[in-house]
Amino acid sequence: MNKKIIALLLGFSVFAGCTKLEENVLDETSSTGSTDKQIAEGLIAPVYAKLPDIFLHTNYFALQEISTDEAILPYRGGTDWGDNGIYMSLHRHETTSTDPNIRSTWNHIFQGISRALSAVVALPTNTDPNARVFLAEARATRAYYCMLTLDMFGVVFKKEDPTATSEVLRGEEAMTYIRTELEAAEPVLDNTTGPGRLTKAGVWGLLARLHLNAAVYRDRYATAFTFQKADMDKVVEYCDKIIGSNAYTLSPSYFALFDDANHTNKELIFAVDQRADLNGHNRMAYFSLSGDQFPIPAYTGANGTDGPGITPDFYRSWVNAYAPVDPAAADPRFYKQNLGVYTNPNDTCVAAAAFNINRGILRGQQYGLIRKGGVFLKCDDGKMKVGPLFYDTRNRPTMAVNFTEQCDFTVAGSNYNTGFRVSKYEFSKTSVSGRNFGEHDIVILRLADVYLMRAEAKLRRGDAMASALTDVNTVRASRTASTPAPALTTIDLDLLLRERGFEFYWECQRRTDMIRFGKYEGTWTEKTNTDKNKRIFPIPQTTIDGASVIPGYLVQNQGY
Known part of the structure; x- marks a missing residue:
């Protein structure tokens, strides 16, 4: 097998799953007739374009948050978010090298690195005045991607020739490479x-x-x-x-x-x-909300998904810091009330243009738009009807959307309503489904x-x-x-x-x-796992298998 094919194997793993990966391969003929300015911009834009995929809620976010004392994602109601136990394993530090979210995160990062390398190779001969800055951005962004792989997987791949086999770096060597790339880019930026x-x-x-x-x-x-x-x-x-x-x-x-x-x-x-004109599509706002929270009066299909909640441990860190004062009253980072019904039970009619769900850490009974028969209820004056929410979308109309502190992997602790939820990023005003179009x-x-x-x-x-x-x-x-x-x-x-x-x-x-x-x-x-090996994640098994054509080239992280 030649080195070019090996290099591609190490950079990519094609897989079937929920995320569709598309890579547009450009060659010299595709840019015929383009100006140097168009070519330069066409080289740098794809370098940044992988960032939204990396930050998809089930990729980098899941690895960085659900593996910690901050977030937990149980098997909701015994039917949702089971996913073969990958989120429970992630929280317990029992993740394996075949985990699809590990593989997806790895693939997106290395696609970004591949695109950055294409830009680094092509931009030095480009005559557009911006090419020099774009080259520096490509090097710096590649270094950032390498920081992610070093932090999560303990490894960095170094390569300047697209046809060559990458050099595997760890520890001090990896840091030196990242540092020198950032230092080289900084004066030009x-x-x-x-x-x-x-x-x-x-x-x-x-x-x-x-x-x-x-x-x-x-x-x-x-x-x-x-x-x-x-x-x-x-x-x-x-x-x-x-x-x-x-x-x-x-x-x-x-x-x-x-x-x-x-x-x-x-x-x-x-x-x-993630601005709208760049086709922003992140899902950070909907991931933690209830499936019966509908933040946008214009769209009856835009709702949450009953994903992760914060752990009782993390919540208690707030309570212990400010006791006897409630953290919502003590620290503006904890909570922001936007709906008056929470403090004024009679405030049940809200103009559509003024409707905003609360932000921060959401506790207890939730209030919001009430959807019946596929439409939102309205008051006699035409305003939106606001009231206590129930799990209608889960066919549990008598079960209140009442977020509890307990959230764990027991039957009681993994129901749809367990765990205080996080509404940190604003739910986009133009989201038709709740699952995309995040413009922040x-x-x-x-x-x-x-x-x-x-x-x-x-x-x-x-x-x-x-x-x-x-x-x-x-x-x-x-x-x-x-x-x-x-x-x-x-x-x-x-x-x-x-x-x-x-x-x-x-x-x-x-x-x-x-x-x-x-x-x-x-x-x-x-x-309860105290294994120090879990400080880094396993290299995806697909990558280990692809690298096996070169004996000893890529070694799996210890403990996996």
Whole structure:
């Protein structure tokens, strides 16, 4: 078998499943008659186009959240989300190399890497004035994709010749490759094209993130990670650059960061561009909601799916932090009430244009649009009728959509209503089905993370606690659209992990954070596995099989 075929095998695994993968292969004849500008744009656009697939709810999100103490997805009602037990295995740290979500996530990332390589090879000879910047973006985006594979699978594939066999990198070698690629791209990048494209600030943030996790990536199975001062210095340096640029500001409204119109929010540094004119289609808003929550009066088919809830453990971290005050009253990141019926039982008629479901962590009896016979009920004045919801779509009309704290794999804990739910990203106003057309950008990096990374680096290198505390409280005090969370009076690493949970829940950060803070082998909800091997996922079996034509070339991660 020649090297070109081997390289393709390592980069792709064609499979049948819920996700349809299509790869348009371009050759020289397809660009005949195109200008260099068109060719350059046609090379860089596909590099970013894989990001939405990676961030599909059952791909990167599932791996980063459902494997942690933050999210759990039981076998709902004994009939839904069973999926051969893959979500229960993911939460229990029992995932195998044949898991379809592992394979899907891997495939999408490597398709992105393949597209980036095509751009890196072709753009140097392109005469369009933007080609130089596009080349830098392609290299930086490829480095970001490699950061994902290093973080999740402990491996990076390095290749500059599309016909060659990739070099397999792990540990320090992998980090050095990613770092040098980001450093090479940074001087060329613009700082005004974000957040949907990588900028100088985006690269600074990725470099800070790389150095912050360097102790993990160097010694994946260490009993205790050794955070080198040189790495922490780099984290502070890059975070200082972003903050000192004055190009970004913390959003006064926390949930505005996750609204449909968040593309212009000045806190976002790097994000998956999901605006409508780019055919945005993410599913982050509907994944956790009930199948009987209908957020859009214009569409009777747009509803939730009764997917993951937050774990009782994660919920208790909020309660314990603010007791005896309810976290909804103490911290604007926890909850935002939009429907008046929750505090005024008589507020049962709402104009369609003013109807918005609540945001944040949803608890207890849910109220909303009532659908009967395929239509929403209306009040006598023509407004939308709002009332308590029941599981009509599940043919359980007497069962209330009443979210409970308990959510586990027992029969009682895995019913449709179990688990407090998360409505963080806005349910798109143009979603006809609830399962697509999410138009909010999916956050990859934002300014709050920069402040909290800097705070963590300061703590880990032994700075005075006051400096790190200032960074943390700067973020807490910034959400002034409502009463901000009270300032903390002290900070340590345990409190900082808790703070990161409050700030970044449902943003695909939790697994990486828990590993770095030494908490991933802990016990929560249905998870008791303490195996350090589970800090990384298995390389998909299809990839291992494809690589077997070169004996010893690709070794499965230990423990799988």
